[in-house]
Amino acid sequence: MSLEIGVILPTSSPQPGQAILGDVRESARYAEGLGLDSVWSTDHLIASAPMLDSSVVLATAAAVTERITVGYNVLLLALRPVAWAAKQINTLQLVSNNRLVVGVGTGNPAHGDIGWRAAGVEFSDRGRLTDEALAVLPNLIAGKPAVLPEPIAGKLGVERRLSSGEADAQLEVTLSPGSPVPPIFIAGTGARAHRRAARYGDGWATIAMTPDEVRANLASINELADGKTLKATVIAPQLDGNAAEQLAAYEEAGAERIILPxxxxxxxxxETAATLR
Structure with missing residues (x-):
């Protein structure tokens, strides 16, 4: 079986009020020592439970390991100016020796909109801003010229009077140094998320879907993907007594990676993940 098995670093919790905060260095080294394929950090500014900054977490995990993949599960790209996000991503690629995978999502509504408001982003704009960021992200990471809308003062909450000419201005940006663009997978199950994955993704991600649901969603995405064939990352898969058969069913359905909750x-x-692997 070629299915990759990953685990989440102890820096957040899906359950409100139940913090899972542990030693990032120790846990990353332990996962690598067990032979696991990847470690992941959840991302948000203000969530329903305590959560550490994902980029700092992944940099820490990368610094104390040599082989294991480190990844965002998933990066809320629209919370940040895209140039800053790209700078963090390509720096992580360089310091990890190209071991990064970037999952991108638009956020779980269960966390509310307080984190978005704190970042100066309208919750209702997060899908549009994610699409706009994904369109330029690879060039920014790679150190190639990318054209961004300018000015951005309004997004930063700064008052500024603009003429109509200024409002339509664009800014060409090149980040240096660039890095290899990491694999990018797009999370989400709605029609818009499917289109986003087909257009911008190297893969697609979902939470807790069955193998049959994974197969059906991938078929829909790959119909839109203009010649690409995307595979799935399944987060918190539904496993019970016969996990080996279930993992094989996920792989047959088109999954390339499982991230256990x-x-x-x-x-x-x-240890459970290593036994499954």
Missing amino acids: PTGNWRHDY
């Missing part, structure tokens, strides 16, 4: 005891979680 945290339970509150990361050592036990990682």
Whole structure:
């Protein structure tokens, strides 16, 4: 079986009020020592439970490991100016020796809109801003010229009077140094997320879908993908007594990677994941 098995670093929790905060260095080294394929950091500014900054977490994990993939699961790209996000991504690529994978999503509504408001982003704009960012992200990461809308003062909450000519201005940006563009997968299950994955993604991600649901969604996405064939990352898959057969069913349905959910005891979680692998 070529299915990759990943785990989430102990820096967040899907359950409100139940913090899972552990030693990032120790947990990343432990996952690598067990032979796991990847470690992941959840991303948000203000969530329903405590959460560490994902870029700092991944930099820490990369610094104490040599082989294991490190990844965003998933990066809320629209929370940040895209040039800053690209700078963090290409720096992580360089310091990790190209071990980064970037999942991109638009955020779980269960966390509310407070984090978006704090970042000066309208919650209702997050899908549009994600699409706009994805359109220029690869060039920015690679150190190639990218054209951004300018000025951005309004997005930063700064008052500025603009003439109609200024409002339509654009800014050409080149980040240096560039890096290889990491694999980018796009999360989401709606029609707009399918189109986003087909257009911008190297893969697609979903939470807790069955193998049959994964197969059906991938078929829909790949019909839109203009010659690409995307595979799936399945987060928190539905596994029970016969996990080996279920993992094989996910792989047959088009999954390339499984990310197991945290339970509150990361050592036990990682050992379970290693046994499954």
